[in-house]
Amino acid sequence: MEKVKHAVVIYARYERFWHWSQAILIFVLAFSGFVIHGTFNLIDFETAVNIHTYSAIALILLWLFTTFWNFTTGNWKQFLPRTQGLLAVIRYYAWDILFGRPHPHTKTMRRKQNALQGLSYLTFMIVIGPALWVSGIIYLTYDLWNVIEGSQDIFQVVTFFHTAAAFMMMAFAFIHIYMTTTGKTPLHYIKTMITGVETIELTAAEKAYFAEQHPKMLRDKE
Numbered sequence: 371m372e373k374v375k376h377a378v379v380i381y382a383r384y385e386r387f388w389h390w391s392q393a394i395l396i397f398v399l400a401f402s403g404f405v406i407h408g409t410f411n412l413i414d415f416e417t418a419v420n421i422h423t424y425s426a427i428a429l430i431l432l433w434l435f436t437t438f439w440n441f442t443t444g445n446w447k448q449f450l451p452r453t454q455g456l457l458a459v460i461r462y463y464a465w466d467i468l469f470g471r472p473h474p475h476t477k478t479m480r481r482k483q484n485a486l487q488g489l490s491y492l493t494f495m496i497v498i499g500p501a502l503w504v505s506g507i508i509y510l511t512y513d514l515w516n517v518i519e520g521s522q523d524i525f526q527v528v529t530f531f532h533t534a535a536a537f538m539m540m541a542f543a544f545i546h547i548y549m550t551t552t553g554k555t556p557l558h559y560i561k562t563m564i565t566g567v568e569t570i571e572l573t574a575a576e577k578a579y580f581a582e583q584h585p586k587m588l589r590d591k592e
């Protein structure tokens with residue numbers, strides 16, 4: 371099948387909005403959360419609790435809406451785990467990248483993410499995210515269940531899980547930000563997530579589909 375490279379809008383407007391608002395909320399939650407935890411005290415405790423509670427509610431709403439968006443647009447298929455190409459991508463980031471060798475994954479509309487990236491986003495969505503919101507909601511509703519026997523002990527376990535998940539989220543964020551710098555230029559991937567545009571290979575059928583149905587998504591005039 372013949373494929374030609376084209377500049378295409380690969381991240382829809384909602385996808386970019388969701389990505390950046392999620393990033394801001396996670397940053398705000400991490401900052402206020404670690405003030406609550408006592409790691410640093412750049413703002414007072416009560417303000418941190420208020421900021422944390424409201425941003426948590428906003429993030430849960432954003433996640434609910436985005437889950438709905440992912441399923442209704444078919445975007446969920448991008449996150450299906452696969453092993454094909456996984457070893458090559460691991461080898462690339464561990465070794466080949468140091469010698470400027472080409473990335474083994476070619477972005478397509480069907481697979482915008484490489485296998486390793488897909489797996490890490492899936493872990494984010496089904497492990498780290500839920501660990502935070504489940505433990506967070508139990509934490510938030512402590513006043514409703516503090517009458518049950520052993521509530522103090524349960525509370526300790528919940529705060530432990532919430533903090534452990536927060537550390538996992540931070541590890542994800544640091545690795546994710548490092549990965550964004552490994553494109554053609556250090557800011558290439560960041561720019562793509564702002565403009566939505568990336569040069570990828572399109573099949574003749576995909577190109578015809580875009581030209582006919584979504585001409586604005588094709589950003590070059592060939």
Ligand code: HEM
Pocket residue numbers: 396399400402403404406407408419422426427429430502503505506507509510529532533535536537539540
């Ligand atoms: C997603 C929904 C979330 C909910 C519902 C939630 C809820 C909560 C609540 C209720 C508290 C206790 C505040 C208080 O003392 O009243 C808390 C603490 C905390 N949160 Fe979250 N949170 C969420 C997400 C996050 C995220 C994304 C992070 C960091 C990346 C985070 C990090 C923390 C930390 C470090 C603490 C302090 C734990 C401790 O030492 O007790 N939270 N959270």
